Amino acid sequence: MSEIDAFASSLLEEAKRLLEKAGETSEPDAERAYLHSALLLAFCSLEAHVNSVADEIAARPMTTTHSRGVLLERRVELKKGEFVLQNSPQISRLMDRILLLHRLGPKPNLSGEWHGRLTTATDLRNKLTHPKSVPSLSAASVKKAIEAVIETLDELYIAVYKSRFPAAHRSLDSKLTF
Template sequence: MADFDTFAGTLLEESKRFLEKAAENKNDDAAHAAYLHASLNLAFASAEAHINAVAEELASHTEFSAPHDKGVLLEKEVRLDNGEFKLKGDRFYPLEERVMFIHRRVTSQPLDKKTQWWSDLGSAIKLRNKLTHPKDEAPVIRAKDVAAALTAVIECIDAIYRAVYKKPFPAAKRMLQSKLTF
């Protein structure tokens, strides 16, 4: 698991570095846009990777042994097979649903959806979807929106870490500052 955690962290650092590179290339429209696109997509790749790592770990605990729990955590379809529930094939859940599920199952409390990061995460997902599934015209992706998206992703991961591990997400203290220098 440690190697996968390192990979998830690397994706986050790459996202932050591409946001920095976008700022360094403000005068080159093509480079600026490309760096923003890369930053936004990597932010969500990192979010998914972090949530998957936490979910995989939780799925190994006995309190999450019910097929429906494992189905959500491991993104598997739950079906009846010979009178019992079994995991079959893939079934992907929206990131927000998995975050809410993990939070509620671990804390027994619903996630506070009135927090700023939750609202910003919803906006970030819409922005990512405009980039990933463009319709009619190319989306306008602005640096401030990517910064807000990346911040929301970091705060989302932090909220899950605080719920599951009872401590902050280590990378949260650096927020948008990358450790990378490429």
């Protein structure tokens, strides 16, 4: 397991443990902090896993320059009649990168239920990261969001590697005990 894969997995385990901690406390402020942290770490894990898969797919010789640009979030320019990957950043939406990875894999799943669940989870995350009012998170909504992240990673692994996401079988059960 690569260093980034181990880090991405640890972020997911932390998110799951923080969700568990939210259910173990009777203090409203602590519960809210645990839920906020769990949601954000779940998305950090998703981004890290997607980046790892994207780096691997981008390194494959059959990956086009434009696809490589989206996967690596780098600008592509036309120079002397040829598309060239630049070092300057070109940020892409996470969902677009995930869908592109599905298309580049041997077993794409572009229309599964994972897509709608991740969209709902992303909306919840966006209410926290880009608040226009005080967001209200519940343990149930954060649980569904983390499940959506796990399901998305499982579907991505199946689409790209034709095998399950290794942590999918544990669902929301964390290996951590802090």
